[in-house]
Amino acid sequence: MKRITVLIMTGIMLISMLTTSTVNADPEKFPYSPSSDVIARALNFLRSKQSEDGKIGDPATTTWAAMAICAANENIESWNNLVDYLEECINCLDHEKATDWERHALAIVACNENPRNFGGVDFVEKIETFYDGEQIGDRNLLNDDFWGIIALISCGVDRENSLIQNVKRYIIEHQNEDGGWGVSREGTSDVDSTSAAIMALIACGENKSSDVVQKGLDFLRSKQSSEGGFTSWGITNSASTSWAMMAICAAGENPNNWIKNGRSPVDYLLNLQNDDGSFRWNESIDMNAEWMTSYAIPALLGKYYPVNIYQSQENQPESWTGYIRIEGESGTIWEGNVTVSDTVVMAINISTNQMEEHYIPYPSVLGALIEASKIGDFDCTILYYPSWDSLYVKSIGGCSDWWHYWVDYEIPMVSCDRYELTENNRDILFGYLETWEVHALKISLEKTEVRTNEIFIVTVRDESDNPVGNATV
Incomplete structure (x- = not known):
């Protein structure tokens, strides 16, 4: 038998349609977790459409599907041959079309592959060949500039890189009077292009509160329909709604708060999910299901492009591997070993x-x-307190409000985002408790093996390793 160590916790609080689905998803749960029914069914649909060679739909749709799959924290190895297919498809890319290479780079990085050497190709170098000193790709188009920035940032190119800053300036200079952007320099503004522009500008460092971003959001508001979704060329649809939701999230806003005629973009998109988990283009047209579903997944997760940013091995932060246990109100939510380095956290700002x-x-x-x-496939809700500039745990696995944590059986005096783990740390415990006071009691056994009816000594100690008398075990 192995040695048994148990923690007893007493008290605490941590500020630690047509064929649409019959399952009613709750829009108030936005952003959805990867384990939620709405996301799980969408992923299952994509998996059902994957062919043996790894393809989902056509080559372009496969790249969007890869981004959606990775945005949902799926193990990419469980999606048979998907990465291999992305490598094979390099030969399908148009050497004269920047957006082909930009889209493919985004999928590669989403899958945690090296964009500097994927299939023998340096995608950063290739995208940079389309740069003319001012903009990327066709001078008459803007979409290749939006996605060029998003792709290069995803590939790990620094925001302050002169190419990035020059293209950023070019995009801002071509914002239309109505606040939006079009596919081309002379084109009228549309939701899709404006959403991509907002995501690109924020990706390369534009302040979310800047006039250029706010004017872009105002244009999106003007294109929200009475159904709650967003229109492209006069028709409300899931693709435009998904991209608009991602732009809204990138700008730090919650699409659930964008209400038109009593309905939000989240309401509209959820109402387009079919029984098989796929998403329709709109209420009356069901087309390109793999494509529409690949857009809807990151949107409903509250994520946006790029879904991942590549870091070379030499730039990787230190990692920590250790044991974590989460004790809920009525039992263990999860326990096991994890490895963690840097982390991107989605949190709700309590002020806004x-x-x-x-x-x-x-x-x-x-x-x-x-x-x-x-x-462990359980939910976490994180809150951000601006006055303290700290992140705190609101709920874990459905248990809310009363959480605290221990590291190596000691109670830290900093919030859990501020505690930097080192090689000297071994164990983390999160506990759901019910008062402001907290004590961690550790039990040690005199023997590691005992026989039936054998008497042995159990010692209970507190956080300072002092024996605790009159303890009931």
Whole structure:
């Protein structure tokens, strides 16, 4: 038998349609977790459409599907031959079309592959060949500039890179008077292009509160229909709604708060999910299901492009591997070993009630919890308190409000995002408790093996390793 160590916890609080689906998803649960029914069914649909060679739909749709799959924290190895198919498809890319290479680069990085050497191709170098000193690709088009920035940032190119900054300036210079952008320099504004422009500008460092971003959001508001979704060329549809939702999230806002005629974009998109998990183009037209579903998944997860940013091995932060246990109100939610380095955290700002992205550049206790949630498939809700500039755990696995954590059986005096894990740390415990006071009691046994009816000594100690008398075990 192995040695048994048990923690007893007493008290605490941590500020630690046509063929549409008959399953009614709750829009208030936005952003959805990867384990939610709405996302799980969408992923199952994509899996059902994957062919033996790894393809989902056509080559272009496969790249969007790869981004959706990875946005949902799926193990890419369980999607048979998907990465191999992306490598084979390099030969299908148009050497004169920048957007082909930009889209493919985004899929490669989403799958945690090296964009500097994938299938023998340096995708950063290839995309840079389309740059003329001012903009990327066709001078008459803007979409290749939007996606060029998003792709290069995803590939790990620094925001301050002169190419990035020059193209950013070019995009801003070609914002239309109505606040939006079109596919081309002279084109009228549309939701899809404006959403991509907003995501590109924020990706390369534009302040979310800047006039250029706010004018872009105002244009999107003007194109929200009475159904709650967004229109492209006069027709409300899931593709435009998904991209608009991603732009809204990138700007730090919650699409659930964008209400038109009593309905939000989340309402509209959920109403387009079919029984098989796929998403329709709109209420009356069901086409390109793999494509529409690949857009809807990251949108409903509250994510946006790029879904991943590549870091070379030499730039990778230190990692921590150790044991974490999460004890809920009525039992263990999850326990096991995790490895964590840096972490991107989606948190609700308590002052604005908006979802925000926060980056923790080191292995943290909160990062370990989030990694455990991915492995254990349970939900976590994180809050951001601006006055303290700290992140706190609101709920884990459906248990809310009363959480605290221990590291190596000691109670830290910092929030869980601020605790940087080192090689000297071994164990993390999250506990759901019910008062402000907290004590961690550790039990040690005199023997590691006992026989039936044999008497042995159990010692209970507190956080300072002092014996505790009159303990009931």
